[in-house]
Structure formats: C-alpha cells, structure tokens
Amino acid sequence: MDHQGVLHALLGLDIGFINTRASYFGILEEKFKLEAFGRASSSLGKDFQLGSGAGAAMQDLQSRSDVHILKPNGELIWPFYETGLGVDHIAVTISGGPKLRTVLLGLTDSGSLKVGHALVESMPLALVASYNLTALSNEAELVDALVSQHPELVILVGGENGGDERHLRAWIDVLKLVLRILPDENKPDVLYAGNVLLEERVKRHLEPLADLTVVPNIRPDQDEIDLVPAQAAVEKIVVKRYQKSIPGFKALITKSKSIAGTKSFALSRMIRYLGRANAKTRKGVLAIDLSGGSTMLGAGTDEDSGVMIQPAWDGLPGSIDIGMIDFVHQWTAASVTRKDMSEFLCNHALLPNFVPEDIDGLAILQAYTRYRIRQTAHRFAKNFSWFPYKQKKGLAGSFEPVIASGSILTQSPSDGRTMLMLIDGLEPWGVTTIVLDRYQILPMLGLVGTQEPVLPVQVLGSDAFENLGTVIVPVSSAPEDEVILNVKVKMDGGKDYDVEVLQGSLKRLVIPSDVTAELSLEPMIGTDVGFGGQGVGGRLKIPGGSMGVVIDARGRPLRLPEDDEKRIEELKRWQVVLGG
Amino acid sequence: MIVDVVRATSCAEIERVRKLPFPGQVLMEKGKEVNPQDVIAEAQVPGKIIMLDIAKGLGISPDETTSCLIREVGDNLEEGDIIAQYEKTLPRIFRAPINGKIINYYQGQMALSTGTIKTQLTANMIGTVKEIIPEYGVVLSLRGSVIQGFWGNGLAGSGILKLLDASQDKPISASMLRDLLADLIIAGGACVEGEVLDACLENExxxxxxxSLSPDLIQKAAGMPFPVVILQGFGEDALAQDVLEILQSHSGEKISLNACKLDHANDERPELVIPNDEEKETRELGFRKKLELGDRVRLMSGKAKNQVGKVVELIEEDQFFENGTFLPAALIKLPSLEKVKVPQSNLVIVG
Incomplete structure (x- = not known):
C-alpha cells in the first residue's frame, strides 16, 4: 500500500493442519487477480515456528511464478515497491491450530443450547461439556465438574431478550464461583451471548474475574438466530490464544500490516456476501472444503447463512461406526472387504497426511469423502433448520454455485471423479454449477474483503475459480430406462443436437471451457428439473467447463445394487461416463 | 515436506517434560529416580462446594444479611464457627455446618468449599528427575532404548519385557500366553483375536x-486395565524388523510403557523406554521434521510397507502412481538395496 492507501499487492497465507498455502493477489489490467500460488507443509507444533512453513510456501510461490516477494535472505519484501516487488499487506487465515476447550452453558437443549452448539461447531472450538438448567439443581457437583474440565472458553447463552432472568442469574452466580476457584493462569475467556437484560449484571459480576466479551443475544427471540457477532468475538479470542500457544503465530501476524482470522469465520463472511449477491436468482450458495484435518461446510441464501466444521476422521480410530463402514463399503469402487476398509481408515486417521498410492486405497478414500460430505450436510441441517438437506433425500433446495475445495478433490486423478464425489455426497436436486476452488482462496477473500472490499469481487469474477461443470438432476418416479427428459443443446458456433435422458442414467454433455451453450430442458410429465414443479421446463445459458454438463437421472436418493460385483461395476461405469 | 518422526533406537538420551495444567506442588527432588506410577506433582483447587443460605438461616432479607457477616471471603472455617450474627429484636446466629473455606458471598448466599479437587501428575516412565519446573512439574531423563508407536490406551506402567516367540511369523494366539508370570510386559506381532486380550487380562x-491390532478390537484394547501400545498401526502386520531387533536384545529387562494417546496438537506419542547404557547414541528429532536426504524412514504404504530404508532422492517433479494420482515422492533405498518410489506423505522418519 502506498502513502495514499492504495493496495497494489496482497499476500494471503492460509495455515491448515497439514499444509500452508500462500496466494499472491496483484493488479492486472486494473483488476485484482490471483497471480501466484504456493504450498508447503505447515510448521505447527512445539518444534517449529509457524513462520518457517509460511516462508516455505512463499518460496514455493516465488519459484512457480514471476512474482518477487522475498529478499535473498528469505525475508518478505515490504512494503510494495513501484518496481513490482513485495506486498502491501498480509492476510492470515488459520484452521490448523488446536481447538479451544469450550464449555457451553444455557437453558434448554432445544432452545439456546441448540443455537450454542451451532456456534461452537462453526468455529475452531472443542466442546468438552454442555449444561442446561437442570444442572443447576446440584450446584456443588456442577462447580466441581466445571473446574475439573479446565475450559479455555465458557459460552453463556440463553433467554430471549426481555425474557425471564432467574435461571441466567443462577448461571452467572455459578460461573462467578468457578472463576474465583480457578487459578489465574487457567481462567477461561467468557463469552456472554444471552438475554440482553442481563448484560450489565454479567459485566458487573464476571468482568473483574475473567476476560469477558458481551455480544448480542444469539437467539434474541424464538424465530431469530444471529451467530455472527458471537462468531466474531470467538475469532478474536481464538487469535488471542493462538498468539500465546502457537510458536511463531504472533510474529507472523504482527508484521507487515497483517490481518488475521479463522478460516471458518472468513468463509462465513464470504458465504453471507455471496448469498446476498445471489438474491436475484433466488438460489443459495454452498461451499464445501474437504481438507486433511476437517470438513467445512458453509451455505447461505439472501436471508440465512451458516458454517460448520467437522473433524475429518470423526471419532476414528477410537470408535468405528458400523453405519459408516457399511456406507463406505457400498461406495467403494473396488473389491475390498469391510475389514480391509476399517484398517485403511483407522490407519489413515493416525497419519492424517497419508495419501493412497494404490487403486483400492484411493477408492476407499473417495468413498469416505462421500461419507464426510453427507455427514456434514446432515449435521449442518440439524444446526440450521432452513438448510434443505435430508439424509434419505439429498439436497433438495437450490444452491448454485457449489464451490468445492480440498486436496482429496484437487489431487483426484480426474475431474470426473471429483464431480462424482460431490454429486454422490450432496445429492443435489434441480440445476447447479460446481466450481472448484483449486487454490482454496474463498475464505481468504472473506478476510481480505474486510480491508479491500473490491478485491474479492474482482477475484471471484476471474479464472481463479475453475468451472467444473453444470449438473442437472431430473427427478421422476418413472420406471428405469424410460425417457424422462429431452434436452436441446445449442452451442456457440457449434452444431445443435438433442439428447434423450433415461430414468436411472448418468450422462455427460461436453461443453468446452471456452464455449457457452444454451440448453432447453423439456421434462416429461412427472419429471422435476427444478424449474418450479413436475413437467415444468425452461432454458439455461451455461458456461463451458471441464466436465461440461452432467445430467444425473440416477434418482434421489441414490441407490446401488445389492450384489457386490454389480455394485462395483456400476460405480466404475459412472466413473467412465464422467471421463474415467 | 514435514513428516512425522517415530523413534526406534537402541540408545538415546531421552528427556520428557511433565507439567501440571496449573500451579501446584512438585513432590520430587532433582536426581530422584522414578517409576511410571509415581506421583511427581499435584495441584489442588477448592471443591465440594456447598451453598449456605445465610439470609434464610437468620430469617432476614438478603440485603440485611451483609451487615450481619462476621467472616469474609477467603476465611477458613471450622465446624461450629459463627459466620453471621443478627442482633436486633430476636438475636440469631449462623454457624459453619462443616469445615471449609468461604469462596464467595452474594445476596445472602455463601459458597463454602469443603474439600479440594486434586490433580495428580504421574511420571509415566522410568527415569531420573533432571530438572524441577517450580510449581508445575519436572523434566525426566533416561538413557536407553526408545520405541514409539501410533496408538495407546491412555495408561502407563512398567514390568519385565517378554517377547513372544512367534512374534514375526503369525498373529498372537491365546495359547502363547499360557503360564505366564504376572507383571510381565508382553511384546508380540499382530493381535487379531479378542481371546488374546482376555488371556492377557487373566495372566495379570x-x-x-x-x-498391530485388528480394528474390531480397538474398543476392547482401550478398556484393558494395563497399558497397550500399538507400534505400527491397525491390521495384521508383524513387528517391524528394526523394532524386533531392539526388543530381542532387551527381553527379560525392565521397561516402562507410556500408552498415551497420539496427540498431534501436543506432540505426544505412545512409547516404551528401556534403560541401558549402550554407547551409540542418536539425537532427538522432535515430533515432526522436514524430510531430508539420508533420513532413515519407515514406509507406510506400497509393497515395502513397514520396512525401514534411507531417503536417497527427493524427486522434484510430482510422480505418477498406479491409481492415477500425481504426488510429491521420494526414492527410498531398502536394506535389500532395492530402490522404491513412495509418496513423501507416506513416510515417517525413524530416529
């Protein structure tokens, strides 16, 4: 940034559990663009300084591009020089740090605590205990339990604004006791996000005893939920604690006019922005990140939005869920036993950065990816009732685009397999576009947007995001192999053609990346293609993509043959249809 | 690329920091020898809280109660001590029902701590106290062999090492565990039958x-009352040759097991240590380390899985593997002198 405050170049650093990614945003033809990208192992842990992994990612970025951001001694060139060297700003998002041990206090499981859980699961927090007001009946036991849990963060929620105060008063008294007992070195941060009438009381009693943050009620009335102020406060607490607990984090974020935040809250910002920007289309937006340490799902419409983080290995290897094993076995496109699969998954959980080098291992991992997507979508729907996902139905609402990221997707041998993992996992309905965020920059744009609002807008419109293809899902109860949809395809500068879509089929229409096409969808009576009911069709103008158009008429929910041989054959056939 | 480090060495100067979560009292002196179960430090915080309704006891309003208090927050009380006294028309007193410490008072309600919550820290290894960390814990040290693993059931203990005869060829069977002396630490290859764990339990x-351990036995192993450490992972793998050689040379000696859970956030790994004074010492490498040429590594995938080799090349370009993926790879020279290509992510450094 020069003396007039104009931004020329920004470096984004995303610190994940396994990898640190560096992305350089500069100005080309008067617009911000992603100019270069680099990656290196994250240097998290007692033996490292976080900056060394970040430095290696910057070196990688520099070695792959013409961008010059480092001095010969490895130091960052800052500020930006008119000659084009260096950067004005650094933005750091982090998702790889330890989750804060969190205790949630509230009134009822189905009310304030449900919303509290949604808050906890949207941020890098580990819930160690959650108590409703029945716990107040044995205060002595409760205080002992809270002290023994060594929380780093206590979140107190509950009560609608203006509602009954008695129980929250009791919680404040208990918390006061607990804070008095805990040694200074172990006092948790306290976040109050409950009934507004008690804010003064909370401040009076708890502020002298702990670092207290008071934010607007996350559930001001029965029908309203607002997690954003609480998420922003949690983010500050997380960043503050990481500066003490992660070697090198403080040094990294205090230099070069840095801004820092959690990846999940940055994604939440971006989802809110995109949801509102999509208002005209009446469609929501969905982002899913499948990284080595966690699965992150964000979804938003013009009215609602939410984010959720789930651990990638979900209890493995400690507890093996039979339902999970059955599901993964069913979706594995290779002949493997349940035992082999359990071994593979349990061992993978012990070594999170493991990558399969053989066919069977990759088939298991890609099946497990479908499980991760479905589980996260299912849990997301539990936290956010507006999200139209049902386990036995799929994602019935209209979300476009679906923006996907994560090494399991980007390291996939083909875009077709990436597409299949996403379609099989989400089971979308209607029409959607799948976009691949190959460089995992979407959350970064959310953080950067707080400083330079135009940057995300311009980068989103650039080629940093890869249009994988358009997915059309006709849903019908017609018998197998019956025609349920006719599609007329009109390509820019190419010849026109018609396609008949049979019930149960999976089809791919090739639309090259540099071409746009107009599709006319003519569903049979009884077929829903998401245009407003059965038999209702319409026209679509779509951009090309590596997968073109995928017409998924396999039905909802997706069903696989019982017989192992036929099942594997079917899974492989679908892979072939989408290019192998 | 930064990869995990797993120790498997016949001689090292091992140091482990053991710290309380909050300040307390260190119970050991520098130079003292410890066993895994020894308590080395403890901390106490007030606990077993009882609430006393002073206002109700005196029959007055909460607002009036404050002026009647004789004792204040922080005071230690003995049973029968007067806490509050009302001296107007009908005098009344409120006595402590039990020994304790006043930790809070508000609006006629008093919180009395009548006990403590004790947090104890055990040594979890054989060793010597090398350094005291005032109020928090100690640094323990030991010269000897150390072998680290991937999974533990959270317990620690010590005993005499017995290496089962058939540890290499086939999975352990319950019959191999007949007529064992109690207090042994048993080492073997793969455990695939629940009866093996039952026999271990019977033999105390x-x-x-x-x-390795069959995944369907994870829950059972987690519930065993003795420490269980899995060195290579889940499946039917025998003990790796390098590990077997170390264990063979110390069969019959006293060893200690810290079967802590693998914790990437706190850099903790389950491990066993065997005190000895061998001369050839290897250096500490930490929990994770950047992979470099010459590193001794264990292969976690491919046809040479579980073998230990040496990194002879870190290949610059991503390499193609049979499943169609392109991955950063390394060339590893095995003891047989054969060279194999492995994804760098699937290597752990053995130090």
Whole structure:
C-alpha cells in the first residue's frame, strides 16, 4: 500500500493442519487477480515456528511464478515497491491450530443450547461439556465438574431478550464461583451471548474475574438466530490464544500490516456476501472444503447463512461406526472387504497426511469423502433448520454455485471423479454449477474483503475459480430406462443436437471451457428439473467447463445394487461416463 | 515436506517434560529416580462446594444479611464457627455446618468449599528427575532404548519385557500366553483375536506391546486395565524388523510403557523406554521434521510397507502412481538395496 492507501499487492497465507498455502493477489489490467500460488507443509507444533512453513510456501510461490516477494535472505519484501516487488499487506487465515476447550452453558437443549452448539461447531472450538438448567439443581457437583474440565472458553447463552432472568442469574452466580476457584493462569475467556437484560449484571459480576466479551443475544427471540457477532468475538479470542500457544503465530501476524482470522469465520463472511449477491436468482450458495484435518461446510441464501466444521476422521480410530463402514463399503469402487476398509481408515486417521498410492486405497478414500460430505450436510441441517438437506433425500433446495475445495478433490486423478464425489455426497436436486476452488482462496477473500472490499469481487469474477461443470438432476418416479427428459443443446458456433435422458442414467454433455451453450430442458410429465414443479421446463445459458454438463437421472436418493460385483461395476461405469 | 518422526533406537538420551495444567506442588527432588506410577506433582483447587443460605438461616432479607457477616471471603472455617450474627429484636446466629473455606458471598448466599479437587501428575516412565519446573512439574531423563508407536490406551506402567516367540511369523494366539508370570510386559506381532486380550487380562500382565491390532478390537484394547501400545498401526502386520531387533536384545529387562494417546496438537506419542547404557547414541528429532536426504524412514504404504530404508532422492517433479494420482515422492533405498518410489506423505522418519 502506498502513502495514499492504495493496495497494489496482497499476500494471503492460509495455515491448515497439514499444509500452508500462500496466494499472491496483484493488479492486472486494473483488476485484482490471483497471480501466484504456493504450498508447503505447515510448521505447527512445539518444534517449529509457524513462520518457517509460511516462508516455505512463499518460496514455493516465488519459484512457480514471476512474482518477487522475498529478499535473498528469505525475508518478505515490504512494503510494495513501484518496481513490482513485495506486498502491501498480509492476510492470515488459520484452521490448523488446536481447538479451544469450550464449555457451553444455557437453558434448554432445544432452545439456546441448540443455537450454542451451532456456534461452537462453526468455529475452531472443542466442546468438552454442555449444561442446561437442570444442572443447576446440584450446584456443588456442577462447580466441581466445571473446574475439573479446565475450559479455555465458557459460552453463556440463553433467554430471549426481555425474557425471564432467574435461571441466567443462577448461571452467572455459578460461573462467578468457578472463576474465583480457578487459578489465574487457567481462567477461561467468557463469552456472554444471552438475554440482553442481563448484560450489565454479567459485566458487573464476571468482568473483574475473567476476560469477558458481551455480544448480542444469539437467539434474541424464538424465530431469530444471529451467530455472527458471537462468531466474531470467538475469532478474536481464538487469535488471542493462538498468539500465546502457537510458536511463531504472533510474529507472523504482527508484521507487515497483517490481518488475521479463522478460516471458518472468513468463509462465513464470504458465504453471507455471496448469498446476498445471489438474491436475484433466488438460489443459495454452498461451499464445501474437504481438507486433511476437517470438513467445512458453509451455505447461505439472501436471508440465512451458516458454517460448520467437522473433524475429518470423526471419532476414528477410537470408535468405528458400523453405519459408516457399511456406507463406505457400498461406495467403494473396488473389491475390498469391510475389514480391509476399517484398517485403511483407522490407519489413515493416525497419519492424517497419508495419501493412497494404490487403486483400492484411493477408492476407499473417495468413498469416505462421500461419507464426510453427507455427514456434514446432515449435521449442518440439524444446526440450521432452513438448510434443505435430508439424509434419505439429498439436497433438495437450490444452491448454485457449489464451490468445492480440498486436496482429496484437487489431487483426484480426474475431474470426473471429483464431480462424482460431490454429486454422490450432496445429492443435489434441480440445476447447479460446481466450481472448484483449486487454490482454496474463498475464505481468504472473506478476510481480505474486510480491508479491500473490491478485491474479492474482482477475484471471484476471474479464472481463479475453475468451472467444473453444470449438473442437472431430473427427478421422476418413472420406471428405469424410460425417457424422462429431452434436452436441446445449442452451442456457440457449434452444431445443435438433442439428447434423450433415461430414468436411472448418468450422462455427460461436453461443453468446452471456452464455449457457452444454451440448453432447453423439456421434462416429461412427472419429471422435476427444478424449474418450479413436475413437467415444468425452461432454458439455461451455461458456461463451458471441464466436465461440461452432467445430467444425473440416477434418482434421489441414490441407490446401488445389492450384489457386490454389480455394485462395483456400476460405480466404475459412472466413473467412465464422467471421463474415467 | 514435514513428516512425522517415530523413534526406534537402541540408545538415546531421552528427556520428557511433565507439567501440571496449573500451579501446584512438585513432590520430587532433582536426581530422584522414578517409576511410571509415581506421583511427581499435584495441584489442588477448592471443591465440594456447598451453598449456605445465610439470609434464610437468620430469617432476614438478603440485603440485611451483609451487615450481619462476621467472616469474609477467603476465611477458613471450622465446624461450629459463627459466620453471621443478627442482633436486633430476636438475636440469631449462623454457624459453619462443616469445615471449609468461604469462596464467595452474594445476596445472602455463601459458597463454602469443603474439600479440594486434586490433580495428580504421574511420571509415566522410568527415569531420573533432571530438572524441577517450580510449581508445575519436572523434566525426566533416561538413557536407553526408545520405541514409539501410533496408538495407546491412555495408561502407563512398567514390568519385565517378554517377547513372544512367534512374534514375526503369525498373529498372537491365546495359547502363547499360557503360564505366564504376572507383571510381565508382553511384546508380540499382530493381535487379531479378542481371546488374546482376555488371556492377557487373566495372566495379570503389566502391559502389551503390539505390532498391530485388528480394528474390531480397538474398543476392547482401550478398556484393558494395563497399558497397550500399538507400534505400527491397525491390521495384521508383524513387528517391524528394526523394532524386533531392539526388543530381542532387551527381553527379560525392565521397561516402562507410556500408552498415551497420539496427540498431534501436543506432540505426544505412545512409547516404551528401556534403560541401558549402550554407547551409540542418536539425537532427538522432535515430533515432526522436514524430510531430508539420508533420513532413515519407515514406509507406510506400497509393497515395502513397514520396512525401514534411507531417503536417497527427493524427486522434484510430482510422480505418477498406479491409481492415477500425481504426488510429491521420494526414492527410498531398502536394506535389500532395492530402490522404491513412495509418496513423501507416506513416510515417517525413524530416529
């Protein structure tokens, strides 16, 4: 940034559990663009300084591009020089740090605590205990339990604004006791996000005893939920604690006019922005990140939005869920036993950065990816009732685009397999576009947007995001192999053609990346293609993509043959249809 | 690329920091020898809180109660001590029902701590107290062999090492565990039958070291009352040759097992240590380390899985593998002199 405050170049650093990614945003033809990208192992842990992994990612970025951001001694060139060297700003998002041990206090499981859980699961927090007001009946036991849990963060929620105060008063008294007992070195941060009438009381009693943050009620009335102020406060607490607990984090974020935040809250910002920007289309937006340490799902419409983080290995290897094993076995496109699969998954959980080098291992991992997507979508729907996902139905609402990221997707041998993992996992309905965020920059744009609002807008419109293809899902109860949809395809500068879509089929229409096409969808009576009911069709103008158009008429929910041989054959056939 | 480090060495100067979560009292002196179960430090915080309704006891309003208090927050009380006294028309007193410490008072309600919550820190290894960390804990040290693993059931203990005869060829069977002396630490290859764990329980062994464990036995192993450490992972793998050689040379000696859970956030790994004074010492490498040429590594995938080799090349370009993926790879020279290509992510440094 020069003396007039104009931004020329920004470096984004995303610190994940396994990898640190560096992305350089500069100005080309008067617009911000992603100019270069680099990656290196994250240097998290007692033996490292976080900056060394970040430095290696910057070196990688520099070695792959013409961008010059480092001095010969490895130091960052800052500020930006008119000659084009260096950067004005650094933005750091982090998702790889330890989750804060969190205790949630509230009134009822189905009310304030449900919303509290949604808050906890949207941020890098580990819930160690959650108590409703029945716990107040044995205060002595409760205080002992809270002290023994060594929380780093206590979140107190509950009560609608203006509602009954008695129980929250009791919680404040208990918390006061607990804070008095805990040694200074172990006092948790306290976040109050409950009934507004008690804010003064909370401040009076708890502020002298702990670092207290008071934010607007996350559930001001029965029908309203607002997690954003609480998420922003949690983010500050997380960043503050990481500066003490992660070697090198403080040094990294205090230099070069840095801004820092959690990846999940940055994604939440971006989802809110995109949801509102999509208002005209009446469609929501969905982002899913499948990284080595966690699965992150964000979804938003013009009215609602939410984010959720789930651990990638979900209890493995400690507890093996039979339902999970059955599901993964069913979706594995290779002949493997349940035992082999359990071994593979349990061992993978012990070594999170493991990558399969053989066919069977990759088939298991890609099946497990479908499980991760479905589980996260299912849990997301539990936290956010507006999200139209049902386990036995799929994602019935209209979300476009679906923006996907994560090494399991980007390291996939083909875009077709990436597409299949996403379609099989989400089971979308209607029409959607799948976009691949190959460089995992979407959350970064959310953080950067707080400083330079135009940057995300311009980068989103650039080629940093890869249009994988358009997915059309006709849903019908017609018998197998019956025609349920006719599609007329009109390509820019190419010849026109018609396609008949049979019930149960999976089809791919090739639309090259540099071409746009107009599709006319003519569903049979009884077929829903998401245009407003059965038999209702319409026209679509779509951009090309590596997968073109995928017409998924396999039905909802997706069903696989019982017989192992036929099942594997079917899974492989679908892979072939989408290019192998 | 930064990869995990797993120790498997016959001689090292091992140092482990053991710290309380909050300040307390260190119970050991510098130079003292410890066993895994020894308590080395403890901390106490007030606990067993009882609430006293002073206002109700005196029959007055909460607002009036404050002026009647004789004792204040922080005071230690003995049973029968007067806490509050009302001296107007009908005098009344409120006595402590039990020994305790006043930790809070508000609006006629008093919180009395009548006990403590004790947090104890055990040594979890054989060793010597090398350094005291005032109020928090100690640095323990030991010269000897150390072998680290991937999974533990959270317990620690010590005993005499017994290496099962058939540890290499086939999975352990319950019959191999007949007529064992109690307090042994058993080491073997793969455990695929629940009966093996039952037999360990019957024989009252002090610990179990396995090359691998069948995943369906994880829950059962987690519930065993003795420490269980899995060195290689889940499946039917025998003990790796390098590990077997170390264990063979110390069979019959006293060893200690810290079967802590693998914790990437706190850089903790389950491990066993065997005190000895061998001369050839290897250096500490930490929990994770950047992979470099010459590193001794264990292969976690491919046809040479579980073998230990040496990194002879870190290949610059991503390499193609049979499943169609392109990955950063390394060339590893095996003891047989054969060279194999492995994804760098699937290597752990053995130090």
């Amino acid at each position: 062994i002090s610990g179990l070291i396995l090359g």
